Amino acid sequence: MSTTESPTNAPGFEVDRNAIRQLADAQINVELDTGDMIINLGPQHPATHGTLRLVARLDGERVLAADPVIGYMHRGYEKLSEFRTYPQVTTLINRIDWLSSFANEVPFVDAAERLMGVEAPPRAVWIRTILTELSRIATFVLFLGEMGLQVGALTPAFYGFRDREHVLNLIEAATGGRFHPNFNRIGGLKDDLPWGWIAETRSAMKTILDACDVFEDLVAGNEIFLSRTRGIGVIPGDIGTSYGVSGSNLRASGVDWDLRRDGRPYLAYPDLDFQVWTHPDGDSFSRYWVRLQETRESVRMVLQLLDGLPAGPVMAKVPRIIKVPEGEVWVETENPLGQMGYYVVSKGATGPFRVKIRSASFSNVSILPWLLKGVYVPDIVTILASLYFILGDIDR
Amino acid sequence: MSDETTEPTEPTEVPEVPEVAETPTSAPDPDPVHVELLARIDAALGDAVIESADALGGLVVRVRTDAWGRVAEIARDALECDYLSFVAGIDWMPAPPEGDGESADTSSPVQPTTMTYGAAGSAGRFQVFGIVQSTSRHWGVTFKADVDESDPVVASWVGVYPGADWHERECWEMYGIRFVGHPALRRLYLPSEFEGYPLRKDFPLLARVVKPWPGLVDVEGMPGDEPAAVAAAGGEE
Numbered sequence: 137m138s139t140t141e142s143p144t145n146a147p148g149f150e151v152d153r154n155a156i157r158q159l160a161d162a163q164i165n166v167e168l169d170t171g172d173m174i175i176n177l178g179p180q181h182p183a184t185h186g187t188l189r190l191v192a193r194l195d196g197e198r199v200l201a202a203d204p205v206i207g208y209m210h211r212g213y214e215k216l217s218e219f220r221t222y223p224q225v226t227t228l229i230n231r232i233d234w235l236s237s238f239a240n241e242v243p244f245v246d247a248a249e250r251l252m253g254v255e256a257p258p259r260a261v262w263i264r265t266i267l268t269e270l271s272r273i274a275t276f277v278l279f280l281g282e283m284g285l286q287v288g289a290l291t292p293a294f295y296g297f298r299d300r301e302h303v304l305n306l307i308e309a310a311t312g313g314r315f316h317p318n319f320n321r322i323g324g325l326k327d328d329l330p331w332g333w334i335a336e337t338r339s340a341m342k343t344i345l346d347a348c349d350v351f352e353d354l355v356a357g358n359e360i361f362l363s364r365t366r367g368i369g370v371i372p373g374d375i376g377t378s379y380g381v382s383g384s385n386l387r388a389s390g391v392d393w394d395l396r397r398d399g400r401p402y403l404a405y406p407d408l409d410f411q412v413w414t415h416p417d418g419d420s421f422s423r424y425w426v427r428l429q430e431t432r433e434s435v436r437m438v439l440q441l442l443d444g445l446p447a448g449p450v451m452a453k454v455p456r457i458i459k460v461p462e463g464e465v466w467v468e469t470e471n472p473l474g475q476m477g478y479y480v481v482s483k484g485a486t487g488p489f490r491v492k493i494r495s496a497s498f499s500n501v502s503i504l505p506w507l508l509k510g511v512y513v514p515d516i517v518t519i520l521a522s523l524y525f526i527l528g529d530i531d532r
Numbered sequence: 533m534s535d536e537t538t539e540p541t542e543p544t545e546v547p548e549v550p551e552v553a554e555t556p557t558s559a560p561d562p563d564p565v566h567v568e569l570l571a572r573i574d575a576a577l578g579d580a581v582i583e584s585a586d587a588l589g590g591l592v593v594r595v596r597t598d599a600w601g602r603v604a605e606i607a608r609d610a611l612e613c614d615y616l617s618f619v620a621g622i623d624w625m626p627a628p629p630e631g632d633g634e635s636a637d638t639s640s641p642v643q644p645t646t647m648t649y650g651a652a653g654s655a656g657r658f659q660v661f662g663i664v665q666s667t668s669r670h671w672g673v674t675f676k677a678d679v680d681e682s683d684p685v686v687a688s689w690v691g692v693y694p695g696a697d698w699h700e701r702e703c704w705e706m707y708g709i710r711f712v713g714h715p716a717l718r719r720l721y722l723p724s725e726f727e728g729y730p731l732r733k734d735f736p737l738l739a740r741v742v743k744p745w746p747g748l749v750d751v752e753g754m755p756g757d758e759p760a761a762v763a764a765a766g767g768e769e
Contacts, residue, residue, distance in 0.1 A: 207721035214706075215730055218627070219737050250588050377615040377667055379695035386667075393615075393667040400589060464650045465588040466663060466674060468617070477617065479661075479674075483644050494618045494663075502698040531721065 172200060177516065179208050188527055190504070190520075194513065202508035202516070204501055209531040217491040222248050222322055222458050225488065229478075230316040232495055233529040235278065236271035236472045238307065241320040244491075246402060247467040247480040248322045251460045260324040260450040265404040266337075266441045267307065267319070268469075269434045273344055274303040275472035276431040279524050280351040283424055286521035287364045292355050299347040302340040309333055322458055324451035334442050341435045348432050356424060365420035369507055369519035372418060379506070380499030383474025385523055388426040389418035395470035402469060407444070410437050420522035427524070459486050473497050473529055493532050497525035565671050566591045569611060573673070576606040585651040592674045594652035600660070600677040601687025601713065608692050611673065613664035616693035619700055621679070621707035624649055625657045627733040657681045660709060662689065662696075679709055688713035706731035 173194045179187035187208035193200045213232065217225045229244050230237040242264055249256065256264070281296015304314045310329050311317035319326050355361050371381060373389040386393065394412040396405040413429040415422035460482040468477030474496025481490040500523055508516060569591055570584055580599035585592045595603055607613040626645050647657070658679040665672035679686055688711035689696035700711040701720040708729040711717065719726070728735050 207719075210721040212730065215735075215737060218733075219740055374614065378693050380616045380618070380693075381695075382615075391667050393670070398670040462648070463588065464592075466590045475617070477663075479620070479663075481622065481650050483648060485644070490622050492618065492620045492622075498698065499616075499618075499695055502695055506694065 175513075179205075188501070188520075188525075188530070190508075190516070192508065192513075192516070197512050199508050199511050199513065199516065202505055204504050206501070206527075206530050209527050211532065213532045214491055214493055217488055217493075219487070221486045222460060222488065225491065226320055227316075227318055229493070230318055231528060232493065232532055233471065233473055233476070233497070233526045234315055235275045235526055237313075237315055238267045238271045238311070238317050238319065239469070239471045240476065241318070242268055242403065243467045243469040243471075243476055244478045244480070245320040245322055246469070247465050247478050248458070248460055250465050250467065251463050251480065251482050252322070252454070252458075253461075254323045254452055254454055256324045257449050257452055258446040259328075259448045260452075262404050262441055262445050263310075263325055263329060263450065264320065265408075266438055266445075267310065267317070268403065269438050269441070270303050270307055270337075272434050272472040273431055273438070274300050274307070276427045276434070277303065277344065277347060279427055280348070280355065280424070280431065283518075283521050284351075284355040284358075284361065286517050287361050289355065289358065289361065292351060295347065295350060295354070299344060302343050306333070306337055306340055309336070321451065321454075323454035324449070328450050334445070337438065337442060341438055344435050345432065348428060348435075352428060356421075356428060362421065364515075364518055365424065365522065367417075367419050368515050369420045369511065369522060370418045371503065371507060375506065376418070376503065379503040381474070381503055382496055382499065383470065383472070384426045384430060385423055385474060385500055387412065387414045388422040390414055390416040395468060395475060399468065399470070402467075404441060408437055408440055410440075420518050423522040423524070457486060459484065460488070468494065471496055473524065473526060474500055476529075495529045495532055497527075497529035498532070501525050501530055562586070563589070563591075569671060569673055572610050573606065576610040577602070583652045585653075587651040587674070590672070590674055592651040592676060594654075594676040594678075597677045597679065597686060600675075601689070603675050603677075604664075604689040604692035604696075607664040607673065607675070611664070611666065611671075612669050613666045613671075613673065615665045615667050616689070616695045616699075617663035617665055617672070619660065619662035619689060619696050619703060621703045621709050621731070622650075622659050622661060623657060623707065623731065623733045624654055624659065625733045652676055654678055658684055658707065658709060660686050660703065662699075664693075684709040685712055687711065690714055705729070708732070 175192050175194060177190040177192065179189040189205040189208065190202055191205060192202040211231070213228050216228055220228065226241050226244060229240050232240050277300045278296045281292040281294070281299070284292030307317060308314045310333055311319035311326070371385070371389045373386070373391045376386050376389045377391060392412060392414050396410070397412055410433055413426050413433065415426050462482055462484040464479065464481040466477060466479045468475050475494070476496050477494040479492035479494070480488050483489040507519060511519065563586070566586065570593070573581060573593055577595060577599060580596045580602070582594045582596060584594070624647055626647060654676070655678040658681055659676050660679055661674055661676040663672055663674050677686060684707070686709065688700055690700065691713060697714070698720060700714050701717060703709050704711060704717045705719050705722050706729060722730070
């Protein structure tokens with residue numbers, strides 16, 4: 137059925153069939169030269185948050201060509217979404233980027249609400265914003281610790297996991313799920329915040345700020361870390377945009393663009409006072425530095441949101457069986473890993489007709505063949521870690 | 533809860549909220565940003581633009597299939613859209629009901645059975661669409677182009693936006709739409725032995741063929757209940 141069948145089906149290839157099939161599987165688009173070595177990173181590797189396989193052709197220590205092989209976690213969410221109702225789809229998309237599931241739900245629910253003409257009550261919008269920022273903090277704090285691990289510093293990784301737990305506990309207390317909250321409803325939220333949650337959050341935010349200082353000392357101020365990340369894996373801004381690299385990775389390349397400030401207004405961001413951090417260098421270190429600053433900025437935003445949290449209901453009036461009128465809409469948000477968007481096409485049924493999921497990591501990783509050309513083998517891991525992707529977010 | 537909720541405060545003054553972002557969703561007069569974008573697109577593309585529409589605040593422009601490759605250059609040069617969000621395909625055909633008999637429709641939630649098209653229309657079953665955005669002007673456009681069903685071919689955007697590489701590979705293996713000028717249309721997600729184009733509407737979701745969709749029921753019948761009673765209780769749509 138495929139229009140470009142591989143030549144392995146041709147007769148006379150019986151002897152080498154397996155080898156050729158494996159090469160085709162590896163999807164190496166390189167000629168086999170003598171003297172070069174092809175190494176295989178993964179699919180299992182701690183730096184990859186899932187199963188990414190990287191096939192690299194080496195000349196000594198230098199990478200000549202690298203090709204990421206993705207799809208080990210492809211779950212076909214775009215197809216599955218067409219067979220499910222809108223409330224059921226939010227359960228699926230929780231599992232795209234599992235470190236910040238709540239932030240995944242927001243653009244999809246927003247898209248359905250825009251199509252239906254429903255507006256969530258202000259309190260629901262503010263709580264959504266708080267939880268989105270909390271998932272950003274949880275995602276970044278893990279990164280801040282784990283990035284140390286990739287250059288051989290074991291301790292920060294434990295700090296990262298420990299401090300992230302403060303935020304995950306908050307998310308669990310409010311939504312019932314540590315990783316997969318499924319808390320958004322079309323038209324609002326499942327529930328209000330529990331009693332005492334706001335005071336808890338305030339004290340946890342203080343802990344996170346302290347943790348940021350620790351990471352700044354321990355990792356960003358570490359001489360070994362600096363020498364392993366400074367000037368390594370440089371993404372120029374214009375190359376980054378043409379590959380669709382987004383989020384902190386792009387802001388670390390000096391592109392001053394943040395959908396929370398520059399995009400179509402969503403959630404409570406127009407009412408917030410916050411700064412967008414950029415770094416001119418575009419190397420691994422600047423990606424670390426930008427995420428460090430953005431974690432602090434998110435803490436500031438959460439505190440502002442807690443101060444201004446409006447009272448009122450958390451759920452608008454919506455029909456019991458949700459039918460979305462015919463239409464299509466593109467909604468994208470600034471998620472922890474970058475821009476996440478859903479192109480939702482509805483034909484007036486209880487489920488979407490087509491959902492195109494634009495996930496951040498997919499585009500962020502698609503730059504790897506360009507980025508890894510010419511780097512040294514030990515730097516591969518630090519570059520992968522500094523791009524910070526989730527395999528579920530690549531494979532969908 | 534009430535003791536902790538504070539009064540709704542006035543929105544904090546944010547000086548740098550750009551005017552560009554304030555898109556009226558369904559205003560009678562067209563969005564000035566859209567007007568500006570459309571003027572630039574018309575100047576560059578001329579009669580290659582078939583139709584444009586406003587999809588809840590987003591500008592959708594449908595172009596002729598043969599102009600699809602040129603669109604990328606124009607988007608980058610004339611529209612200052614340096615950022616590629618994605619390229620994807622869509623199949624407008626309604627999913628055919630699986631199996632036989634009136635209760636055999638597994639393609640639920642039940643979609644309409646007639647072919648209808650989205651914003652800016654379509655000439656046939658397949659379309660490609662892509663979104664480009666500007667990091668400096670903070671605007672974006674959705675471009676669409678019809679793709680012939682018998683010979684699904686469009687030009688590739690890889691030459692202009694290298695990030696289109698993976699998106700087009702995905703679109704090729706999911707819809708069978710070929711991109712001329714793509715350096716290597718290889719499989720991205722699926723194993724190399726895979727046959728068929730999974731996101732086409734006539735490709736069945738096997739899980740639903742094996743176990744049909746029960747319909748939107750609130751209560752599942754206990755074993756021993758009469759099927760008719762369950763259907764009457766909540767088996768309706």
